[in-house]
Amino acid sequence: DSGVTQTPKHLITATGQRVTLRCSPRSGDLSVYWYQQSLDQGLQFLIQYYNGEERAKGNILERFSAQQFPDLHSELNLSSLELGDSALYFCASSASGGEGGTDTQYFGPGTRLTVL
Amino acid sequence: ILNVEQSPQSLHVQEGDSTNFTCSFPSSNFYALHWYRWETAKSPEALFVMTLNGDEKKKGRISATLNTKEGYSYLYIKGSQPEDSATYLCAFSMYSGGGADGLTFGKGTHLIIQP
Numbered sequence: 001d002s003g004v005t006q007t008p009k010h011l012i013t014a015t016g017q018r019v020t021l022r023c024s025p026r027s028g029d030l031s032v033y034w035y036q037q038s039l040d041q042g043l044q045f046l047i048q049y050y051n052g053e054e055r056a057k058g059n060i061l062e063r064f065s066a067q068q069f070p071d072l073h074s075e076l077n078l079s080s081l082e083l084g085d086s087a088l089y090f091c092a093s094s095a096s097g098g099e100g101g102t103d104t105q106y107f108g109p110g111t112r113l114t115v116l
Numbered sequence: 117i118l119n120v121e122q123s124p125q126s127l128h129v130q131e132g133d134s135t136n137f138t139c140s141f142p143s144s145n146f147y148a149l150h151w152y153r154w155e156t157a158k159s160p161e162a163l164f165v166m167t168l169n170g171d172e173k174k175k176g177r178i179s180a181t182l183n184t185k186e187g188y189s190y191l192y193i194k195g196s197q198p199e200d201s202a203t204y205l206c207a208f209s210m211y212s213g214g215g216a217d218g219l220t221f222g223k224g225t226h227l228i229i230q231p
Binding site for chain 1: 120147148150152158159160161162165167205207209210211218219220221222223224
């Protein structure tokens with residue numbers, strides 16, 4: 001158990017809908033990262049937040065947004081969902097993130113999103 | 117677009133044998149190289165973070181080396197055991213002026229240890 005929690009574990013929804021995925025980092029970790037794992041794709045970095053502020057951005061679609069709250073939990077919002085958004089979404093956390101590339105990242109169990 | 121290549125894609129090894137696999141990454145603006153182990157139905161588990169050329173890290177029977185000048189890292193498993201069966205991912209971060217970007221992952225080497 002990494003100490004990172006994600007809810008829900010599974011989510012099934014329809015095209016055009018909007019969903020919110022939630023992540024609580026390990027106690028004391030300031031950075032949260034979101035990744036997407038689609039079929040036949042490697043883990044794709046979406047976005048990083050550090051102590052409430054956006055720190056780095058990857059291949060995140062404009063239909064997706066994220067935020068990190070004062071208690072350091074994070075939410076990933078996915079809107080106008082398409083079939084191709086079906087994937088496993090992971091959250092990871094690390095202690096700092098000011099130099100995020102060198103921090104060990106601890107992954108949560110993931111949320112499996114299915115868009116029908 | 118950064119490319120992180122891992123080879124081989126999959127590997128079958130007899131229990132007790134040693135094995136190794138490769139991660140290739142861009143050598144310019146290197147920041148860090150991460151190795152993860154990902155077992156089925158679990159989340160990726162961090163093995164090593166390596167930053168310096170010539171770095172060698174070890175955790176039990178698993179070790180890794182890093183060559184930043186030529187852009188590759190090797191992961192070694194000595195005396196493979198069935199519990200080593202997993203997908204091994206490497207991930208690369210690059211310095212981009214304002215700090216490091218997020219990790220770019222390879223597609224992994226799927227290792228199966230046969231008893």
